[in-house]
Amino acid sequence: MVSHAHQGTTSSALTRLSFNVAQxxxxxxxxxxxxxxxxxxxxxxxxxxxxxxxxxxxxxxxxVHAHWTEVAGLLAQQSDIGTLGVWDYLITSAPTPLEGIRDAAAHFAVVADSRTDGMRITEDGGQVTISHLNEADLTYEAACGIRAYALGLYQRRLGEAARRGLVPLHVSLAAEAPRRHDALIELYGTRSIEFEAATSSITFLAADLDTPSPHVQPGLSAVLRRHAEQTLASAVPLHDWLDLFRTALASAHDEGAPTLSAVAQRMTVGARTLQRRLEEHGTTWSEEVETMRRENITRLLHGTDLSVDSIAARSGYADARALRRAVKRWYGTTPAALRRAGHGGEAQAGV
Structure with missing residues (x-):
């Protein structure tokens, strides 16, 4: 299940790809x-x-700097297997390419923004059509480039799954026909390209996608699906500047007691600028540190058997007594009672 918090974000792997092509x-x-x-x-x-x-x-x-057909081709060229992480291997490690692309569609949120992007797979007799759905608010040329690239990516991964080149029966693009089609013909390996379609899609013979993939390893697909779900669940969505600050604070905390100057240095700003930006976002340095400690301590009490002394040391408190006072202030209870509450609602009720 896709968390609402992840909507409006994409994987850093996809952003790296776009960053490289921009260069x-x-x-x-x-x-x-x-x-x-x-x-x-x-x-x-x-x-x-x-x-x-x-x-x-x-x-x-x-x-703006290159025609959308060139951008689509560059994105595809830079998309070697593994570029998009586990999502790539969902396609190439399944028992058949068709099962792989189904897994990829089901876990599309691992790489893309599920709020605006998706995949649809339609089987009609002896044909399979894979559509790319995109409703993001972007310029016409950028939308054309992304849609054209997505279809090329699906074709490339399916060919890697089948261990041979797959030529589509037909390609439909929700874009006006460019003056030259050379880049698109090279991308898809066919001249059968329709423009001004309602939806961008690529169609293959079902027999090409339903053939068992060579060297498939039984059970691997299930492992990869679980890994994809865990990847999304553990990801840190960055929506705005405050999210960036909190990742820097968490990173500094992992290395010891975080200081204002150390986190400011990580964010390449001065300490005073950092304090001012926090105030602009309706919070303060001390409030953010307290919130991080509360979340960390609650997680450790619920998820580990560490002693209160050990948790205090890990969380930047002078001793267990200071930690007990903090837990009493946050939840109106003791660390032992909070631990017994586990993952349930008692702690939340006291927040």
């Missing part, structure tokens, strides 16, 4: 370096989900 088409760094989620510590962290608006802006900038 390839020659966009000056100052045109996109300021976008949320493009700092190295977020862009290169597979646990982070960057704002969908960042990917949209990269696509829009890219299609």
């Amino acid at each position: 390839l088409v020659g966009i000056p760094p100052q045109g996109y370096a300021h976008l949320l989620g493009l700092a190295p510590q977020h862009l290169n962290d597979d646990l982070c989900r960057t704002p969908a608006a960042t990917g949209i802006r990269l696509a829009e900038l890219s299609t």
